[in-house]
Amino acid sequence: MNRAEFISFTERLDRCWIEGRLRDLEAFLAEDVVFVAPGGKLRSEGLTQAVESYRQFISHAQVSRFETGDHAVTVRGDTAIIEYQWQMTWMAAEAEHNESGRDVLVLSRRDKKWRVVWRTQIPGALK
Secondary structure, three states: OOHHHHHHHHHHHHHHHHOOOHHHHHHOEEEEEEEEOOOOOOEEEOHHHHHHHHHHHHHHOEEEEEEEEEEEEEEEOOEEEEEEEEEEEEEEOOEEEEEEEEEEEEEEEEOOEEEEEEEEEEEOOOO
């Protein structure tokens, strides 16, 4: 894949959870994916836990705005790192929340398909 295709990959992945199409995440996430929470202390491992983290968020939050930009793509053999900034507005518990940050995704090419094997967020990276 080229840079534009990797950016499209992240955009399609994000649309899955924003639109509540959680089953579609399997086309993007590896079975052994690791999600690392901001700060690095909490980790979830495996596709089921990753999908559940999205399910928990969308079960109590209604996203009204999600924008991304400033994508950086680094490819080395069968490994790709995609970093991008995001800004999001959502409603939860009758309150509006505005957050920004940076996602870092590590992808691995397995059986000729790219899959996210590691993800972390850096909150507040956009100011």
